Amino acid sequence: xxxxxxxxxxxxxxxxxxxxxxxxxxxxxxxxxxxxxxxxxxxxxxxxxxxxxxxxxxxxxxxxxxxxxxxxxxxxxxxxxxxxxxxxxxxxxxxxxxxxxxxxxxxxxxxxxxxxxxxxxxxxxxxxxxxxxxxxxxxxxxxxxxxxxxxxxxxxxxx
Numbered sequence: 001x002x003x004x005x006x007x008x009x010x011x012x013x014x015x016x017x018x019x020x021x022x023x024x025x026x027x028x029x030x031x032x033x034x035x036x037x038x039x040x041x042x043x044x045x046x047x048x049x050x051x052x053x054x055x056x057x058x059x060x061x062x063x064x065x066x067x068x069x070x071x072x073x074x075x076x077x078x079x080x081x082x083x084x085x086x087x088x089x090x091x092x093x094x095x096x097x098x099x100x101x102x103x104x105x106x107x108x109x110x111x112x113x114x115x116x117x118x119x120x121x122x123x124x125x126x127x128x129x130x131x132x133x134x135x136x137x138x139x140x141x142x143x144x145x146x147x148x149x150x151x152x153x154x155x156x157x158x159x
Contacts (some may be wrong), residue, residue, distance in 0.1 A: 003022075004023050005043070007022055008043065010143070012046045012047075016034075020073070020109065029047045034145075038149075049142050049144050051138075051146050053138070058108065059106045059107065059108060060107050060108070060110055060113055060134060060135075061090075061104065061106045061135040062113045063102070063103075063133045064102070064103040064108075064120070064121065064130050064133070065098075065101075066101040066103055066127055067099050067128045068101055068126050068128060070100075071126060072125070074126055076094050076100060076101065078093065081125045082124060083103055084122075086116070086120055088116050089103055090104070092102040103121065113134070117132055
């Protein structure tokens with residue numbers, strides 16, 4: 001039922017009946033499979049993707065590169081757990097390359113994000129350095145393109 005997971009990831013508002021038709025089974029089997037996925041924490045939640053720039057909300061999102069000193073016997077996991085416990089942290093990833101972790105946070109202002117980095121993140125003993133990048137504009141997220149609908153010109157055209 002991997003196909004069911006892909007369908008739910010793409011649009012979790014599809015009904016059990018629609019999902020059943022798309023994967024070729026009964027709505028009861030779909031409901032049972034979804035419940036099983038939820039109990040096993042394979043499905044961890046459901047979320048709408050919002051274009052906040054199209055609303056009155058004024059948030060700032062930042063991607064923070066973090067260099068970390070891993071801990072003996074725990075590697076990066078204990079440090080990651082400490083970082084992702086903060087309410088401001090939306091996402092936290094272990095990375096390969098020039099830095100160890102990527103942390104994505106949102107705040108009401110640049111200053112709020114800066115306070116988080118300087119007072120919370122950089123004060124963790126294992127954090128050796130950070131580099132903060134502010135997201136200026138979203139073009140695409142979770143396979144969805146953030147594009148304003150083009151205005152349609154009103155009028156009549158005669159050909």
